[in-house]
Structure formats: C-alpha cells, structure tokens
Amino acid sequence: MSPPGGPFHRSELQNFIQGITVLGDREAFYENMGNNGPVGVFLNGQRAARPGSAVASGSVTRRSLKEVCKKATRKAETEAIVNALFHTRWNRRKAAALLKVSYKAVLNKIKEYGIEAEYRQILRKG
Numbered sequence: 001m002s003p004p005g006g007p008f009h010r011s012e013l014q015n016f017i018q019g020i021t022v023l024g025d026r027e028a029f030y031e032n033m034g035n036n037g038p039v040g041v042f043l044n045g046q047r048a049a050r051p052g053s054a055v056a057s058g059s060v061t062r063r064s065l066k067e068v069c070k071k072a073t074r075k076a077e078t079e080a081i082v083n084a085l086f087h088t089r090w091n092r093r094k095a096a097a098l099l100k101v102s103y104k105a106v107l108n109k110i111k112e113y114g115i116e117a118e119y120r121q122i123l124r125k126g
Contacts, residue, residue, distance in 0.1 A: 074113065077109055077113070081106060081115060082115060084098045085110075092107060
C-alpha cells in the first residue's frame with residue numbers, strides 16, 4: 001500500500017533513517033531537512049522538491065557532510081565518555097579501559113569537549 005504521493009524508493013527511506021540516526025533526534029532532523037527532502041515525502045505524502053527549485057532553495061539550512069559528521073561524532077563520543085565516567089565514578093583510567101582507548105585519548109576528549117568543566121558547573125548549581 002503506497003502513501004498519497006506514490007511509492008517510496010528504498011533509498012529515500014534509508015536516507016531518512018540514517019539522517020535521524022546521525023543527528024540523534026528526529027526533531028533536529030526535521031528542522032534541518034524541512035519539507036524539501038525525504039522528510040517532506042514522509043510528512044506530507046509529497047515528492048521531494050527538485051534541486052534548484054524555489055522550494056528547495058528556500059529556508060533550509062545547508063551544512064556540509066563533514067560538518068554533520070563532526071557534530072555527530074562529537075555527540076556520540078561525549079555521550080560514551082560521560083557514560084563511562086559515571087559508570088566508573090569518574091575514574092578516567094577505568095573509563096579509558098572500558099572504552100578501549102588510551103588514557104591520554106580520554107583526557108584529550110574530556111578537555112576538547114569541555115566535559116569536566118560542564119560537570120563541575122552542574123555540581124555548583126545542584
């Protein structure tokens with residue numbers, strides 16, 4: 001059974017699912033894609049706008065794949081490190097072993113992503 005707008009291509013569905021997975025949150029994905037990409041197909045039952053058309057070149061935020069990957073990597077690494085730190089009661093050596101990376105790599109990521117500073121700020125507030 002096809003939705004109103006015709007059958008979907010398997011690649012459109014795969015792109016939709018991968019987009020949600022990379023961005024980590026469905027609302028952010030909808031916001032980034034607007035109704036112009038595969039999301040429009042699923043939300044409105046319409047075909048995606050053609051590149052260069054007035055709708056496609058409207059208010060959609062365009063980011064490079066490199067930028068999207070960097071953001072997704074940062075989010076995933078931060079989440080994994082924070083989970084490991086809480087699991088090990090902030091023992092960074094044990095967290096590094098749990099994550100199967102070097103101790104120095106964990107220290108560098110904690111500093112790069114500001115994890116410790118943010119944690120201390122949360123402690124001060126609470």
